[in-house]
Amino acid sequence: MRKINVKWLDYFKSMEEASDSFILKMSAFLISEMEFRFGTNIDWSRMYLLYPPDGKSLSEETDLSNGKKNSKLVCYIRSKASCEDYCGYLIWYEEESNEIVKPSDNVANTNLIFMWKEWYQNSNFIQSLPNKKTKKRIIFNNLKLKIYSQLSSMPHEGKFAITLFDIEDIEKVSEALESARGKWNTQTDEARATNNPSLEQGYCHTITFDGVEDNIAYWYIDAGSAHDGIHEYLLRQLSDSDIKIKSVEIQVL
Incomplete structure (x- = not known):
C-alpha cells in the first residue's frame, strides 16, 4: 500500500x-x-x-x-x-x-x-480531480499467488480478475470463495453469540461470478462490514487450494 x-x-x-x-x-x-x-x-x-x-x-x-x-x-x-x-x-x-x-x-x-x-x-x-498515474503493484507477498492492484486500499465493492491456467476451474474458484466467505461469517456469528468482540470481523455480503473476458474470469465482491481483512482471507483460501491460478488483480467497480 x-x-x-x-x-x-x-x-x-x-x-x-x-x-x-x-x-x-x-x-x-x-x-x-x-x-x-x-x-x-x-x-x-x-x-x-x-x-x-x-x-x-x-x-x-x-x-x-x-x-x-x-x-x-x-x-x-x-x-x-x-x-x-x-x-x-x-x-x-x-x-x-x-x-x-x-x-x-x-x-x-x-x-x-x-x-x-x-x-x-x-x-x-x-x-x-487530478488523477495519479499508478502501476500495478504486487501485494500480499505472503501468499503463493501473484496478487496485483493499482488501488491504495481494498474496495468495499470490487472485483477479483483471476487468470486461470484452466478456464474450466471457474466452478472450483466459485466454490472456494463461497466456502471462505461462509467460514468468515461463521466466526462473526460465533463472536456475537458468545459476546466475544475479539472475534468480531464483520460480514462479507456477497461473492458473485461476473463472467469471462479474454480468458480472465471475474468475481464481484461486496465486502460489507468485513472490509478490513476479507480480501486477503479470500485470496489465502485460493492460494492454499489445488486450483492452478496464474494471477489475480483486485479492481474497483
Whole structure:
C-alpha cells in the first residue's frame, strides 16, 4: 500500500491543532472513501480540505438513534487547480467509549470510526480531480499467488480478475470463495453469540461470478462490514487450494 499523504490536511491540522495520529487516521479514511466513491487514484498533493474559520463548522452532537456522542465537521474537498467543491459532513467517534474525541487527542491506540455524509457536489468536480498515474503493484507477498492492484486500499465493492491456467476451474474458484466467505461469517456469528468482540470481523455480503473476458474470469465482491481483512482471507483460501491460478488483480467497480 502507498504512503498516506497528510499534507493536504495542513489547514485542518493548523486550525484544530490536530495530533499526528489523528491526521493520519483522518487522511487514510478520506483518501480511501473518496477514491472508492469516484473510482480513481487521486493525486492528493494537488488537493486540499477547507471550511469556514467561524468556529461553527466543527461541532459535537449525540446520535439520537444510539445515544453515541460524536464530532461533526462540515467541510469542502477541492482541487488546487479548480474551484469545484465536494462538500459533506465528516463524522467521527470512538468505538468502545462514549467520549468525544478531539482532533488534538492522541488516537494512536484508539479505535476511531469515521463516516462521510455527502451534502453536495459541484457538477464538474469529478472532471477537476487530478488523477495519479499508478502501476500495478504486487501485494500480499505472503501468499503463493501473484496478487496485483493499482488501488491504495481494498474496495468495499470490487472485483477479483483471476487468470486461470484452466478456464474450466471457474466452478472450483466459485466454490472456494463461497466456502471462505461462509467460514468468515461463521466466526462473526460465533463472536456475537458468545459476546466475544475479539472475534468480531464483520460480514462479507456477497461473492458473485461476473463472467469471462479474454480468458480472465471475474468475481464481484461486496465486502460489507468485513472490509478490513476479507480480501486477503479470500485470496489465502485460493492460494492454499489445488486450483492452478496464474494471477489475480483486485479492481474497483
